[in-house]
Amino acid sequence: MIELRNITKRFGNVLANDRVSLKVEPGTVHAIVGENGAGKSTAMRIAYGFYSADSGDILVDGVAQRIASPQDAISRHIGMVHQHFMLVETMTVAENIVLGAEPGSAAALDLKGAEAQVRRLSEELGLAVDPRAPISELSVGQQQRVELLKALYRQARLLILDEPTAVLTPQEVAELFAILRRMREQGKTIVIITHKLSEVLELSDNVTVMRDGKVVGQPLKTKETNAAELARLMVGRDVLLRVEKKAAQPGDTVLQVQDLKVTAADRTRRLDGVSFTVRAGEIVGVAGVEGNGQTELIEALAGLVPAARTSGSIRLAGDDISSLDARQRKERGIAHIPEDRHRRGLLLDFDLAENSILGVQRSRPMAVGPGGVWLDEAAIHQRAERIVHDFDVRPPNIALPARSLSGGNQQKLIIGRELDLHPRLLLVAQPTRGVDIGAIEFIHRQILALRDGGCAVLLVSAELEEVTALADRLLVLHQGKIVREVDPARTTTAEIGLLMTGGSPA
Amino acid sequence: MKLLRQLIYPLLAVAAAFLVGSIFILLIGDDPIETYSLLIGSALSWPDGIGYTLFYATPLIFTGLAVAVAFRCGLLNIGAEGQLIAAAFATAWAGITFAGLPAWILIPLCCLAAMGTGAVWAGVPGVLRARFGAHEVITTIMMNFIAVALASYFTQYHYKKEGDAILETVPIGESGHIARFGKFLPGFPERIPLNLAFVLALVACVLVWIFLWRTRWGYEIRATGANPAAAAYGGISTARQIVLAMAVSGGLAGMVGIGEVLGYRYRYYDGFSAGYGFTGIAVALLGRNHPVGVLLAALLFGAFLRGALFVDIFTEHVSKDLVLVLQGVIILFVASEALFRGRAARLARGKV
Numbered sequence: 001m002i003e004l005r006n007i008t009k010r011f012g013n014v015l016a017n018d019r020v021s022l023k024v025e026p027g028t029v030h031a032i033v034g035e036n037g038a039g040k041s042t043a044m045r046i047a048y049g050f051y052s053a054d055s056g057d058i059l060v061d062g063v064a065q066r067i068a069s070p071q072d073a074i075s076r077h078i079g080m081v082h083q084h085f086m087l088v089e090t091m092t093v094a095e096n097i098v099l100g101a102e103p104g105s106a107a108a109l110d111l112k113g114a115e116a117q118v119r120r121l122s123e124e125l126g127l128a129v130d131p132r133a134p135i136s137e138l139s140v141g142q143q144q145r146v147e148l149l150k151a152l153y154r155q156a157r158l159l160i161l162d163e164p165t166a167v168l169t170p171q172e173v174a175e176l177f178a179i180l181r182r183m184r185e186q187g188k189t190i191v192i193i194t195h196k197l198s199e200v201l202e203l204s205d206n207v208t209v210m211r212d213g214k215v216v217g218q219p220l221k222t223k224e225t226n227a228a229e230l231a232r233l234m235v236g237r238d239v240l241l242r243v244e245k246k247a248a249q250p251g252d253t254v255l256q257v258q259d260l261k262v263t264a265a266d267r268t269r270r271l272d273g274v275s276f277t278v279r280a281g282e283i284v285g286v287a288g289v290e291g292n293g294q295t296e297l298i299e300a301l302a303g304l305v306p307a308a309r310t311s312g313s314i315r316l317a318g319d320d321i322s323s324l325d326a327r328q329r330k331e332r333g334i335a336h337i338p339e340d341r342h343r344r345g346l347l348l349d350f351d352l353a354e355n356s357i358l359g360v361q362r363s364r365p366m367a368v369g370p371g372g373v374w375l376d377e378a379a380i381h382q383r384a385e386r387i388v389h390d391f392d393v394r395p396p397n398i399a400l401p402a403r404s405l406s407g408g409n410q411q412k413l414i415i416g417r418e419l420d421l422h423p424r425l426l427l428v429a430q431p432t433r434g435v436d437i438g439a440i441e442f443i444h445r446q447i448l449a450l451r452d453g454g455c456a457v458l459l460v461s462a463e464l465e466e467v468t469a470l471a472d473r474l475l476v477l478h479q480g481k482i483v484r485e486v487d488p489a490r491t492t493t494a495e496i497g498l499l500m501t502g503g504s505p506a
Numbered sequence: 507m508k509l510l511r512q513l514i515y516p517l518l519a520v521a522a523a524f525l526v527g528s529i530f531i532l533l534i535g536d537d538p539i540e541t542y543s544l545l546i547g548s549a550l551s552w553p554d555g556i557g558y559t560l561f562y563a564t565p566l567i568f569t570g571l572a573v574a575v576a577f578r579c580g581l582l583n584i585g586a587e588g589q590l591i592a593a594a595f596a597t598a599w600a601g602i603t604f605a606g607l608p609a610w611i612l613i614p615l616c617c618l619a620a621m622g623t624g625a626v627w628a629g630v631p632g633v634l635r636a637r638f639g640a641h642e643v644i645t646t647i648m649m650n651f652i653a654v655a656l657a658s659y660f661t662q663y664h665y666k667k668e669g670d671a672i673l674e675t676v677p678i679g680e681s682g683h684i685a686r687f688g689k690f691l692p693g694f695p696e697r698i699p700l701n702l703a704f705v706l707a708l709v710a711c712v713l714v715w716i717f718l719w720r721t722r723w724g725y726e727i728r729a730t731g732a733n734p735a736a737a738a739y740g741g742i743s744t745a746r747q748i749v750l751a752m753a754v755s756g757g758l759a760g761m762v763g764i765g766e767v768l769g770y771r772y773r774y775y776d777g778f779s780a781g782y783g784f785t786g787i788a789v790a791l792l793g794r795n796h797p798v799g800v801l802l803a804a805l806l807f808g809a810f811l812r813g814a815l816f817v818d819i820f821t822e823h824v825s826k827d828l829v830l831v832l833q834g835v836i837i838l839f840v841a842s843e844a845l846f847r848g849r850a851a852r853l854a855r856g857k858v
Contacts, residue, residue, distance in 0.1 A: 302739070304738060304739060325741065325743075326738065326739065326740075326741045327740075327741025327742075328741075330741050336739070338739060343733070343735050343736070344735050344736055344739045345736060345739065346733075346736060347729055347732045347733050347736055347737075348732075348733070349732055350728075350729070350732060354725070357725075358729065358736065358739070358740035359739070359740040359741055361722050361725050361726065361729075361740065361742075362722055362741075367722050372722055373721050373722055373723065374720060374721060374722070375720055375721060375722055375725060377720075
């Protein structure tokens with residue numbers, strides 16, 4: 001269907017694609033895997049005409065083609081669904097789909113006809129999308145289907161999906177995969193860019209692995225490979241995919257939460273009377289479909305929700321801390337790795353040194369003098385160097401802005417900063433979201449080491465595999481309530497999944 | 507290298523403005539090279555050119571710093587104008603009311619009145635923003651009107667000399683005067699109003715730099731400006747930082763009153779400010795909200811103000827408004843640089 005031959009692309013002095021060659025067979029699902037920055041997206045954006053290659057050829061159906069713009073790609077029946085959707089929120093589904101290819105004459109838009117056609121396409125694939133619904137009322141999963149429809153409406157035969165599951169809940173992922181399989185049955189060709197190995201193995205027919213801008217090894221048939229081999233190709237060394245941990249040695253109760261309620265700014269109840277404890281030396285996991293109160297739970301414990309919107313008691317080693325602010329809680333030994341590192345965790349335009357003191361800017365030895373007013377450059381640099389070194393942040397240059405780091409290295413910086421506090425309690429949300437496999441392994445080990453050192457850990461993750469692997473006890477959250485506590489070692493993912501959606505296994 | 511990269515866009519903007527300005531000069535019917543050499547030559551001549559350039563730059567350094575500090579906290583202080591008017595009046599009031607006191611008390615007292623009034627005048631919008639979310643652009647503009655009207659009212663009805671046709675207060679006590687450069691700089695005529703407030707402005711540049719980059723307060727202000735959610739996560743009370751940043755900003759703007767009242771006119775003169783507060787926004791923008799940049803930008807704009815008079819008088823057609831064109835074009839280019847850089851950054855982010 002499409003073939004890239006020796007595609008090379010440079011951005012400044014970064015070689016993003018180095019003689020990339022790959023062949024996508026018609027009627028197959030072809031996965032392109034690699035870590036962040038491996039060049040997967042670049043290669044596919046070249047195929048879609050978003051960038052032009054410095055050298056190399058693109059062949060469509062065996063014929064060399066010049067694809068200089070997305071319009072060229074569309075006219076050759078190539079469609080792409082981007083990681084960040086390109087939809088106009090205030091317009092309806094049908095309006096979005098026909099945008100740029102409006103049916104009817106210039107003066108009279110044939111929206112009725114468009115709606116009918118969208119409905120037909122949607123039914124063929126079982127997408128269940130209402131053409132008249134405004135985009136703003138759709139869930140993320142539904143918006144993605146609109147993107148799919150947009151490509152199909154333009155008669156795409158080849159669909160490129162860039163990290164399609166990054167924004168989806170487990171249920172939505174399953175539905176998306178079912179849709180993609182149906183599309184394959186209808187003869188479409190699908191290229192999926194991902195860094196999640198389980199998805200590759202589940203969905204694809206063929207795999208291309210990329211690393212550092214190059215294609216690694218030979219093209220693989222999915223049936224003939226396995227996760228360990230793919231991970232090794234991606235990272236360039238053996239990777240421990242399973243989390244190995246000793247049995248927990250729980251000590252005294254560190255965190256005791258009683259009847260915690262959180263109301264959002266729009267007055268809806270987000271957390272509805274949650275009670276649990278976390279003891280020293282154990283990891284308590286929280287599983288749940290996103291938006292069921294996990295974010296509010298962590299933020300309320302960290303002191304980031306205004307007191308007026310919370311009720312209930314939070315005790316840290318016996319002391320009620322519910323009236324303390326974020327800084328006072330941090331000083332009492334609560335570290336917090338936030339779920340959104342760009343929004344909460346980092347000052348992206350500040351350098352690594354300045355980021356390394358966020359939260360301890362008032363503590364010695366960083367702050368000196370009367371009232372801790374002066375910042376001690378030397379002490380700050382020392383701390384930053386220590387974190388960068390101990391947590392393998394790359395590049396290890398503390399004068400760089402945090403923005404210039406990859407997601408995994410940004411996360412390592414945050415984790416290093418928080419663990420350097422030697423906390424009694426660690427609140428950690430989505431520790432490995434958007435993080436490379438190599439870094440995931442490292443982050444998991446750090447969290448486990450902290451537990452074994454006697455810290456209490458509360459872990460929230462949307463990755464079910466992650467929470468079940470790391471947690472010693474697992475709380476399942478549904479609509480702001482803990483529906484059950486389970487032993488992750490003795491519960492299947494299917495059972496937990498059912499609890500997460502409000503069902504109840506026998 | 508880093509400094510060079512910081513300087514290149516502002517320098518380009520200035521160069522581009524001169525280029526665009528020369529088109530206007532040609533259209534008006536004068537010779538650009540002649541006009542520009544008049545502009546620059548008159549601004550850099552010794553002692554008058556330099557003296558007046560530095561004198562004109564002084565209030566712009568203060569207002570530029572004021573806007574920069576607020577901006578580092580993510581706030582747009584449009585109200586430096588009102589803050590400096592209120593502050594200048596308060597300076598004169600202190601200088602009149604306590605006229606009998608010796609210099610070593612009166613001068614600090616007047617300075618305190620200037621900075622304190624400026625801080626309060628900006629602090630009010632700061633509190634409104636922090637407590638109620640009222641946007642500081644609106645509230646500071648409104649505070650400008652209040653300052654102008656109040657200062658005129660008090661001058662007219664309470665502090666004017668009987669029978670004076672000009673809207674100005676009676677003079678302050680002589681012990682409140684601060685020295686002009688002519689007093690201690692040999693060969694520098696005392697008629698040039700350049701005074702110690704310029705030295706104070708240089709000191710303010712250094713202090714602002716220390717405040718922003720070497721103190722915990724500055725760190726927390728900058729963190730609030732860079733990412734309020736992350737600042738809150740770091741245990742920073744963003745509401746408090748907003749009030750603090752506005753107060754510091756207003757205090758800096760208020761220091762214009764020191765130079766104006768204690769160093770130049772020795773009284774409050776209604777309408778003394780030639781839009782210093784607003785030009786300060788341009789100065790901060792061109793100076794990238796950094797004290798060093800602010801100083802350089804203020805010197806440039808000070809030179810413009812000085813040179814404008816000579817362009818007005820000695821060219822056939824071009825008026826002093828030429829420098830407004832230059833200022834405007836500089837700001838357009840600096841602003842569109844941000845646009846350009848934003849685009850470049852987006853491209854860079856999307857390239858993975």
